[in-house]
Amino acid sequence: MKRIVIFSSGSGSNAENIINYFKNSREILVTHVLSNNKKAKVFERCKRLKIEASLFSKNDFYENDVVMKFLLAKADFIILAGFLWKMPINIIDAFPNRIINIHPALLPKFGGKGMYGMNVHKAVKEHNEKETGITIHYVNENYDEGATIFQAKTEILPNDTPEQIANKVHLLEYKYFPKIIKNILLGNE
Numbered sequence: 744m745k746r747i748v749i750f751s752s753g754s755g756s757n758a759e760n761i762i763n764y765f766k767n768s769r770e771i772l773v774t775h776v777l778s779n780n781k782k783a784k785v786f787e788r789c790k791r792l793k794i795e796a797s798l799f800s801k802n803d804f805y806e807n808d809v810v811m812k813f814l815l816a817k818a819d820f821i822i823l824a825g826f827l828w829k830m831p832i833n834i835i836d837a838f839p840n841r842i843i844n845i846h847p848a849l850l851p852k853f854g855g856k857g858m859y860g861m862n863v864h865k866a867v868k869e870h871n872e873k874e875t876g877i878t879i880h881y882v883n884e885n886y887d888e889g890a891t892i893f894q895a896k897t898e899i900l901p902n903d904t905p906e907q908i909a910n911k912v913h914l915l916e917y918k919y920f921p922k923i924i925k926n927i928l929l930g931n932e
Contacts, residue, residue: 744769745928748818749776750826753860755785757824757845757916762792764921771928774817779804779828805831814838820928823882824920827859830882842882842889843927845920847912849894850878854887864905864912874898875908877915879923893923 747765751758758776765771776789776796789796803809811834814821821834823844830842846854848863853875858866867875876896881889895918897911 745771746774746817746819747771747822747924747928748774748814748820749822749824751776751778751783751785751824752780752827753783753785753825755783755788755825756913757920758785759788759792760917761822761824761921761924762789762794764925766792768925771925775813777810777813779826785825801828804828808833810834811837820924821882822924825859829884829886832884835882835884840881843892843924844880844882844887844889845916846878846880846887847875847909847916848878849874849876849896850880850887850891854878856886858887861905861909864908867899867908868903868905872899875912877912877919879920892927893919895919 749758749761762773765773773794776785776794778785778798781798786796799810814834821838821842835842848854848867853863853866874896876894878891879893880891883889895915897915899908
């Protein structure tokens with residue numbers, strides 16, 4: 744059984760999608776959700792879904808080994824689903840090619856520090872892009888620079904608003920993220 748711990752900083756819609764996708768799996772188990780944001784809606788989702796969720800501090804993540812020890816005990820893979828902090832190098836080193844992130848654009852475009860959520864979709868619109876999409880990638884020490892695992896594209900129409908672009912990207916996230924996680928964890932990539 745492969746064990747997943749999901750990190751989420753916000754609403755948790757991707758976390759919920761992943762949890763639901765694997766809820767009856769005999770091969771992959773979501774053991775826990777971790778968040779750095781006490782106001783994150785992901786906690787409400789986890790309560791409803793009966794998945795354990797915990798809040799952690801910046802100190803627990805970067806300065807001491809609280810999060811690291813937890814992960815070593817509970818996770819085979821780490822999934823970042825709307826998590827906004829950079830992963831510390833000690834966790835990256837402990838989980839080589841076992842930390843997976845999703846980005847709401849076609850990297851390397853529109854990636855890096857500050858490029859998350861609506862910031863990405865507004866930038867895509869401002870640059871008059873004809874298409875956008877998602878990038879699922881491994882995590883390294885830099886924002887959005889880990890090796891690409893998978894990309895999916897969607898067309899942008901001239902009149903699409905950033906909110907409409909976001910909706911198109913969310914559909915791709917929900918469709919592909921759990922399937923790609925499954926393929927990677929079970930060695931089908």
